[in-house]
Structure formats: structure tokens, C-alpha cells
Amino acid sequence: MKVENSAPHKVVIVGGGFGGLYAAQKLAKAPVQVTLIDKRNFHVFQPLLYQVATGGLSPADISSPLRSLLKDNKNTEVLMGEVTKIDPERQTVKLRYREISYDSLILATGVTHQYFGKDWSEKAPGLKTIEDAIEMRRRVFIAFETAEKELNPEKRKEWLTFVLVGGGSAGVELAGALGELAHGTLKEDFRHIKTSDARIILVHSSEHILPTYPPELSKKAKASLERLGVTVKTGTRVIDITDNGITLKTGDNLEQIQARTVLWAAGMKASAMANLVAEATEAELDKSGRVKVTPNFHVPKYDNIFVIGDLAYYDHIKGKPLPGVAPVAMQQGQYVARLIQSRLKGKTLEPFRYIDWGNLSVIGKHAAVVDVKGIKLSGFLAWLFWLFIHVFYLLEFDNKLIVMVQWAWSYFTNNKGARLITTPGEQPMIQYEDSNTAYNGLANGKQDPVAQTVTVQ
Numbered sequence: 001m002k003v004e005n006s007a008p009h010k011v012v013i014v015g016g017g018f019g020g021l022y023a024a025q026k027l028a029k030a031p032v033q034v035t036l037i038d039k040r041n042f043h044v045f046q047p048l049l050y051q052v053a054t055g056g057l058s059p060a061d062i063s064s065p066l067r068s069l070l071k072d073n074k075n076t077e078v079l080m081g082e083v084t085k086i087d088p089e090r091q092t093v094k095l096r097y098r099e100i101s102y103d104s105l106i107l108a109t110g111v112t113h114q115y116f117g118k119d120w121s122e123k124a125p126g127l128k129t130i131e132d133a134i135e136m137r138r139r140v141f142i143a144f145e146t147a148e149k150e151l152n153p154e155k156r157k158e159w160l161t162f163v164l165v166g167g168g169s170a171g172v173e174l175a176g177a178l179g180e181l182a183h184g185t186l187k188e189d190f191r192h193i194k195t196s197d198a199r200i201i202l203v204h205s206s207e208h209i210l211p212t213y214p215p216e217l218s219k220k221a222k223a224s225l226e227r228l229g230v231t232v233k234t235g236t237r238v239i240d241i242t243d244n245g246i247t248l249k250t251g252d253n254l255e256q257i258q259a260r261t262v263l264w265a266a267g268m269k270a271s272a273m274a275n276l277v278a279e280a281t282e283a284e285l286d287k288s289g290r291v292k293v294t295p296n297f298h299v300p301k302y303d304n305i306f307v308i309g310d311l312a313y314y315d316h317i318k319g320k321p322l323p324g325v326a327p328v329a330m331q332q333g334q335y336v337a338r339l340i341q342s343r344l345k346g347k348t349l350e351p352f353r354y355i356d357w358g359n360l361s362v363i364g365k366h367a368a369v370v371d372v373k374g375i376k377l378s379g380f381l382a383w384l385f386w387l388f389i390h391v392f393y394l395l396e397f398d399n400k401l402i403v404m405v406q407w408a409w410s411y412f413t414n415n416k417g418a419r420l421i422t423t424p425g426e427q428p429m430i431q432y433e434d435s436n437t438a439y440n441g442l443a444n445g446k447q448d449p450v451a452q453t454v455t456v457q
């Protein structure tokens with residue numbers, strides 16, 4: 001690491017997620033110059049993405065502009081851009097039209113979906129970004145809208161069948177929110193369908209959903225989901241996904257389910273940055289593509305290139321990789337920021353210690369499971385705990401009082417106000433309706449005028 005010249009030490013942070021943002025915050029008062037680069041101009045509170053995907057919160061409720069989050073850090077600039085190359089010898093990263101030089105580089109670009117080599121991303125969108133959440137929301141509400149107009153009972157059933165793949169935290173939270181939507185929020189809103197007829201099926205490959213929780217909490221989570229009308233299929237794998245169905249395998253049994261909405265919460269792999277790092281620094285990647293780092297989070301060959309958060313494979317505590325959760329990314333971001341400051345003072349820093357605050361997952365409006373420091377809670381108490389932690393975080397970050405008010409409102413009114421179907425471009429993308437022969441062939445033989453006038457993308 002270069003520390004000899006008098007110009008301020010330049011720290012470039014790539015990624016304004018939990019890891020990058022916490023690193024930047026920790027460097028706010030340090031004698032360094034910080035550049036935070038992200039391809040989006042906002043930070044997202046990913047644990048609440050499922051709320052956007054199911055119409056409970058609006059995208060802006062769980063996002064904050066990076067520029068405003070960091071406006072008080074006078075040593076920090078924010079650049080919106082995508083890093084496409086790292087040159088460790090010249091100590092630069094490349095944006096599309098510009099190179100930025102660094103003395104220390106912190107890479108925190110997270111992960112993306114993994115379909116285990118299958119081409120299912122269009123058929124079963126995943127949930128990682130705000131854009132993903134908006135797309136899921138569109139598919140979910142289009143399904144109810146189309147079912148309302150569908151005259152053929154078999155097709156209507158297809159539209160009212162939702163399959164979620166992956167019984168980790170994200171899949172369980174999504175399934176719970178969908179259950180609540182179908183059996184509660186939407187119940188009075190439609191005239192031709194009973195939304196409570198919706199089938200919501202959560203598919204999970206191993207024996208217990210929420211595999212990182214103790215089995216008794218997994219069982220309680222399953223029971224809570226079932227109370228919300230969700231069918232949980234464990235020990236079940238996805239074999240195929242088509243436009244209107246999914247094939248599942250449980251043991252030797254194959255099952256075909258006709259479903260128009262399949263949502264993916266099953267696997268993650270490192271973002272494209274991992275390959276850039278491997279190419280530039282010869283760092284090794286694990287089987288999910290994460291960058292293997294040293295106990296101080298740098299790549300083995302360059303001690304000024306740090307990789308943190310979901311992008312990093314860090315197995316120096318108990319020989320197991322740390323999980324891809326927000327507290328890991330936050331603590332690693334803070335640690336690396338402290339390490340850079342210590343080095344500048346010519347000091348060493350004690351090894352990284354991870355404080356594990358445990359696991360929380362919410363299931364619908366009244367229930368959650370909590371496994372924190374040996375305390376195991378489920379049901380309403382767990383839900384209150386979950387709510388406190390999440391609101392606390394949002395308040396700490398951006399004074400999101402509105403989120404609290406909104407939650408309180410939807411809690412008491414059973415309403416989810418953000419149920420918008422939006423699509424890019426000028427026309428609503430409703431091609432599903434257009435292919436719907438029952439709808440076009442209405443009883444009097446006339447075509448529906450709306451269906452004739454929409455532009456289909």
C-alpha cells in the first residue's frame with residue numbers, strides 16, 4: 001500500500017450496498033479521500049424487497065439516494081457508474097468513460113441470481129434489486145387481473161397459481177406476503193374470482209425450510225405459512241419451468257403444476273465483479289464465484305484490494321464461510337475502513353471478529369421466527385422484534401418515518417397501497433391478456449376493445 005506521499009490517501013469503494021456504505025460511513029472523519037461508485041444512485045434495503053414485490057411498500061420507501069446518505073461526509077464523493085475493469089498495477093478502476101485511481105480499493109458489489117446452469121431467468125424472475133421487485137409486483141398483480149377476466153376455469157386456475165422456488169428467508173417472506181395478499185388484502189377487491197382460491201406453493205430442495213434456523217423454528221415457520229394458505233413442498237427439486245407451468249421432482253415422483261407465475265429465490269452467485277477481480281489479481285473463486293480473501297479481506301496478491309460482503313468468501317472464522325447477510329457486510333465494511341486507517345498510522349489492527357446477531361424472518365403480518373443469541377421466538381412476539389429491528393435500521397439510515405406510518409396504516413387497515421402494475425415505456429405491458437383466447441372470444445363474439453388497442457411489446 002502506498003502511504004508515503006502527502007496527498008490524501010485515495011479510497012475507492014465500488015458498491016453502495018451494506019458493505020460499501022458502512023465502509024464509507026466509517027471513513028467519514030478519516031484523513032482520506034473517498035470515492036464511492038455504484039451503478040445505481042441509491043442504496044436499497046434488500047430485506048424489505050419482498051414488500052415492494054407484493055405491493056406493501058413503494059420502491060422509494062426502502063431506498064435512499066447515496067448522495068444524500070453521504071452528503072455530510074465532506075471527504076466523500078459519489079459517482080454513478082459501473083466498474084468494468086481493475087488494473088492493480090496502475091491502481092485504477094475503469095468506468096465506461098473514465099478511469100479512477102486509488103490507493104486502497106474496496107469491492108462490495110454483492111451477488112446476483114443463480115439458476116444452476118438453466119435458462120430460467122425470464123420464466124422465474126429472482127429478487128435482488130428494486131427493478132426485480134417491480135417486475136415481480138407486475139407479474140403478481142397481472143396474474144390476479146388476468147384471472148379476473150378469464151372465462152376458462154382451467155386457465156383461471158393457472159393464473160391463480162403461484163410457485164416460489166427456494167425456502168430460505170427470501171422465499172419464505174415472499175410466500176407469506178403472497179398468502180396474506182390472496183387471503184386477506186385482496187379478498188374484497190375482485191368480483192369474478194375468489195382470491196383466496198389462489199394456490200401458493202413454496203418449493204424447497206432440502207428437508208426443512210429456513211435451513212439456517214433450528215429445526216423447531218423451521219417447523220413453526222412452515223405451520224405459519226400453512227395458516228396463510230401456502231403449501232410447502234420440501235425435499236422437492238425443480239426439473240423444468242415453462243411459460244405456464246413447472247415440473248417438480250420429489251424422490252422418484254414427478255409432478256407438473258400449471259402455473260403462470262413462478263418466482264425464484266433459490267440461489268445466488270457472485271456479481272460479475274468477481275471475474276474481473278480473478279482476471280486482474282489471480283484471486284481464487286469459490287463454487288458460487290465469490291472471491292477468496294485473506295483474514296484481512298484483501299486478495300492474496302495485492303494487500304490494497306479488499307473484497308467484502310456477499311462478494312467475499314471469508315472462511316477464517318471456524319473454517320466456514322460467513323453467510324451472505326447484511327450484518328456480515330456491514331461489519332466487514334467497518335473493519336476494512338478501520339484497517340486502512342490503522343495502516344495509515346503505521347499500526348496493526350486486531351483480527352476481524354464477527355458478531356452474529358442471529359436470524360430473523362417474517363411470515364405475513366403477524367408472525368416471524370427469530371433465532372438471536374440463543375433466544376428462539378416465533379409468532380407475534382417474534383414479529384414485533386423483527387419490526388423493531390427493521391424500522392430501527394431504516395430510521396438510522398434515512399429517517400424513514402414514512403415507512404413506519406405506512407406499515408402501521410396497512411397493519412390496521414389490512415391494505416397494501418403500492419399495488420401498481422408498471423412497465424417501462426409508454427404502454428402497459430399486458431401481452432398476457434392478448435394471448436388469452438377466452439378473453440378475446442367473449443360470449444357475443446366481439447373482441448374486447450381494450451385488448452385490440454393496446455400495444456403489445
Ligand SMILES: Cc1cc2nc3c(=O)[nH]c(=O)nc-3n(C[C@H](O)[C@H](O)[C@H](O)COP(=O)(O)OP(=O)(O)OC[C@H]3O[C@@H](n4cnc5c(N)ncnc54)[C@H](O)[C@@H]3O)c2cc1C
Nearest residue numbers: 015017018019039046047083109110309310324325326329
Ligand atoms: C430478497 C433479499 C432478502 C434479504 N433479506 C435479508 C435479511 O432479512 N437479513 C439480512 O441480514 N440479509 C438479508 N439479505 C442479504 C443482504 O441484503 C446482503 O447480504 C447484503 O445486501 C450484502 O451487502 P453487499 O454490500 O455485499 O452487497 P449489496 O447490498 O448487494 O450491494 C451491492 C451494490 O453494488 C452495486 N454494484 C454491483 N456491481 C457493480 C459494478 N460493477 N459497478 C458499480 N456498482 C456495482 C449494486 O448496484 C449494489 O448497490 C437479503 C437479500 C435479498 C436479495
